[in-house]
Amino acid sequence: MNSDTVTAISATVVAMGSLWVSISQTRAAQLHNRQSVRPLLQLRHTMAYDDHRAGLRIVNAGLGPAIVTSTTVLLDGERIGQWDLDTRNRISDPLPIRPKAYTLRPGAVVLAGQSIFLFHLEHFQESEHRWFWELVTRRMIVEVIYESLYGGESFKAVPPVT
Structure with a gap:
């Protein structure tokens, strides 16, 4: 594996992790909004x-x-x-x-x-x-x-x- 492949895989993992955090935060915010009313x-x-x-x-x-x-x-x-x-x-x-x-x-x-x-x-x-x-x-x-x-x-x- 060359360095470009490792960089691409690492960037993909970081992007997927960021997407998961974003989805989790959105769900938590929606649940909070429902509970607040x-x-x-x-x-x-x-x-x-x-x-x-x-x-x-x-x-x-x-x-x-x-x-x-x-x-x-x-x-x-x-x-x-x-x-x-x-x-x-x-x-x-x-x-x-x-x-x-x-x-x-x-x-x-x-x-x-x-x-x-x-x-x-x-x-x-x-x-x-x-x-x-x-x-x-x-x-x-x-x-x-x-x-x-x-x-x-x-x-x-x-x-x-x-």
Whole structure:
């Protein structure tokens, strides 16, 4: 092997190494960009003593907006539909007091830092409204499937098990 061949092979190896580093850096930058706008939806059972509201709250604790793709509601283990007006009415109709609700349809956006009561009672008194707290913490499960602005992730938020 002469020196020209060794130089050419060395240059090719260096170029291939540079290409690999460049591709790796591009992938790392793309992953970082996706993570920097990733939403993180959490469903929380909230009993707010300062304003006397209690219920199920959705919070976006992530850095980017969450786009809802679907919801599912289970009541006593039975699937009863999406978290929409009809499902809210089916749950609320037999109750002694109609809770307030905020529905989530496919395409709804929960902004970064936003916190919304999905289902709550105002003027909540623990002694008088124990039935409602039992409903939102033990009997009713709302599952939210969502994605970031990039799309296609199918993240899932469910309330904590109590």
